[in-house]
Amino acid sequence: MTLSRLSPSKSKKEFLEHMRLCEDNSQDRRVYRDMMDEAAAARERMCVFENLTPQAQSTPGLKPPFSSNMIMETAQYKAVCEIYALSSPTTREQYAKGNFQDGSQWDNWVIRWCLWHVFRYRDERNRNRSHRGSGYYPTNAGLQDVSHAPPQFLGGSDPTSPRTSMYDPIRELYR
Structure with missing residues (x-):
């Protein structure tokens, strides 16, 4: 069953709903985490000098x-193909929902959504610019206002003390 494409800028919540996955279901959360881990591994393989655009080089x-717009499209497409080829049976079932033809070429919007989010939220420049004081990433101000954050976000005995570790939204924990 192929689903209609979803913009990569859509939230995790919208993505899960579109994929018919439930954030309250531990098995669905595991599948999502595995998909993001596969995308993160591909990102690591992709972020080498040879894959950068000529302008970035x-x-x-x-x-x-590196941000995703610094990576050549051919390298991104190769990563999409590799993720699909190397995926586990569980994640491949989810990826199959995103297969589509772009002209004569196969592509996958689910994998591209995962890659976009891995790039977006692993890039500290984006985090510092777009989420400062938003309550999503740790700052001294606003921690007590966060009611939708994962439990790990509020961890510790003093919620106003500054964090020395970085929050990883893909795995929903501090590293």
């Missing part, structure tokens, strides 16, 4: 983390 002093 010519940027003096450029260092990781």
Whole structure:
């Protein structure tokens, strides 16, 4: 069963609903986590100098983390194909919902959604710019206002103390 495409900018909640996965179901949460782990592994393989666009390669002093728009489309497409080929039977069942033809070429919007989110939320520049003080990432202000955060976010005896570790929204824990 193929589902209609969902924009990569849609939230995790919208993605799970579209995929007919339930965040309250431990098995569905595990499948989602496995999908994001597979995307994270592909991101690591993809983030090498040879896969950067010519413009990014010519940027003096450029260092990781690289954003997805710095990676050539051919490398991203190869990652989509690799994720699908190397996926577990459980995640492949979910990926199959996102298969589509783009002209004569096969593609997969589910895998691209996962990759986009792995790039987006592993890039500290995006986190610091777009979530500062939003209650999603740790700051001294606003921690007590967070009612929708995962339990690990509120961990510790003093919720106003600054965190020294980074929050990983893909795995929903601090690292």
